[in-house]
Amino acid sequence: MGRKDFMLYDFILNFLCSEKETIYNFGDSNSDTGAISAAFWPTPSPYGTSYFGKPAGRNSDGRLIIDFIARNPMERNKLPRPQEFSRALYTFDIGQNDLATGFRKFSMPQLRSAIPDIVNQFAAAITRLYQQGTRAFWIHNTGPIGCLPATAMYFRNRRPGLFNKYGCIRSQNAMAVEFNKQLKARINTLRAELPHAALTYVDIYSAKYHLIRNAIIYGFNDPFKICCGHHKNNVHVWCGQRLMINGTNIFGAACGSPATCVSWDGVHYSQAANQWIANHILNGSFSDPPIPISSACLKR
Template identity: 55%
Template sequence: MDPVKLLALVGLLVLGLLGHPTAVHGGRSCKFPAVYNFGDSNSDTGAISAALSEVLPPNGESFFGSPSGRFSDGRLVVDFIGKRATSKGKLSRPEDFSKALYTFDIGQNDLAFGFQHTTEEQVIASIPDILANLSQAIHQVYEEGGRFFWIHNTGPIGCLPYNVIYYQSKPGTLDKNGCVRPQNAVAQEFNRQLKDMVLKLRSDHPLAVLTYVDVYSAKYALISSAKDLGFVDPLEFCCGSYYGYHIDCGKKATVNGTVYGNPCKDPSRHISWDGIHYSQAANIWIAKHILNGSLSDPPVSIREACHYPKNVPFCFRFGRKA
């Protein structure tokens, strides 16, 4: 398959910038010519807005000043990845595809759909199929020349205010932070199997550099420390309404004299932007704690994500299929 068509079908072009990656030896940093993201609305920089439905204000108000296609008041984690991993310049060229960084941030939608329409047991049973499709997608990118992969695990879905509101809680099902314990347990099982998948991909694709990133731990740490960090209750959200009347962020409705949908005055104090997606302030904190490599396997920063195993000859590193 043509690389451009492949990326159009299963990925979201985040940022393409000219430059050349440098394998990390002796402390030198990588500079990728492009970053291509594959993910859901947590890392969508405009594809959904352009292809399906418009993202309305106040989305984007904290950074862009207007909607930017992002489901947040500002920047996403992937924006900070692009800023940290590339050099400034023009859009990338097809010949840069084999030198680009490919980021993956998925899983939340798959699990959420399962929780809404099936049982927890059925969601757990679906995980191997979900990951098989992801593995195939990564394999396809590899076959087209992709070599550098930065793979996020899924976050604590049971801590999303939307899920807490609609979950029929029972005694003992909420943890100390008010998160839905069974849903987080499923997310952790998803992540365990995802990590095993990454290990297998490393074995099957020795010329690839695959970094597994524990976003779950970063997000849960933020939620656990919310008040100490100056945030409001992590189960509060800034935009939209799920209480009394369901209204999406960017819309308003008046029901029996009550106005629903007015956004909060200070998004920077909220971890959750709209009950499902994170605020820019939260994304800044999360990015800081994952891009340094402390939560990665192997423990490399985003600027070291082009590091090859020592036994891979340099002549085979870029653009050569294996």
């Protein structure tokens, strides 16, 4: 990140939604700043190595997209007070876990038929927040799950047509596109149902896919290279884990240059990739309506 990028980042954050100084995030591990570590198990080293210097509850080597959206990544873990509901920006990053679970448990037709219910459940949550006084929503769609390096790891039968020309699994990306299509349509109906809400739909899929397709141009290496973990000869030791193999204790260590990697652990993005994505969505280039986050609290 260059000096100009830092200046743009500081400018956006200083004017974020004017008086709306609080951000509350709902999402999966792509935007989790510590809930999983608090409720289940702590993220191990070398998570957090590039920024915090130690594990900090984030599934990355450093900061997440939400950290680059928020002013202070370490002060966003408190629950909102009632009077803050209408003065806060609520961010959402959902879908990846729903699809990943669906790929394991359902056929593609079954998963496709389940998408409307998933989207409606999400819309119901938005509506409940609105009824409690929430007004500003910044909603990410789901990313190109078929491009996550871990998704291809266990495909032993690599039949023709399984992957597209960029190395992503066609069918999984197609399902993500369908999910996003239905999510965007539902958000459009919510705009009519929730007349005082400011709903911004952010096309994270396109931003991430653009980075993956053009990783080398933007100074990254192979976007399917996994920085953290041991993945050789069909032996997989995940980031921060240990496994005894043929009498040898193998540790899922980090690579020497996470700043050049798009993927941190095969499922989650590196801090450098998160930073690149944040820089490209904050100005509204991937948003509907096409407004910067500094205007996301304004009803249009």
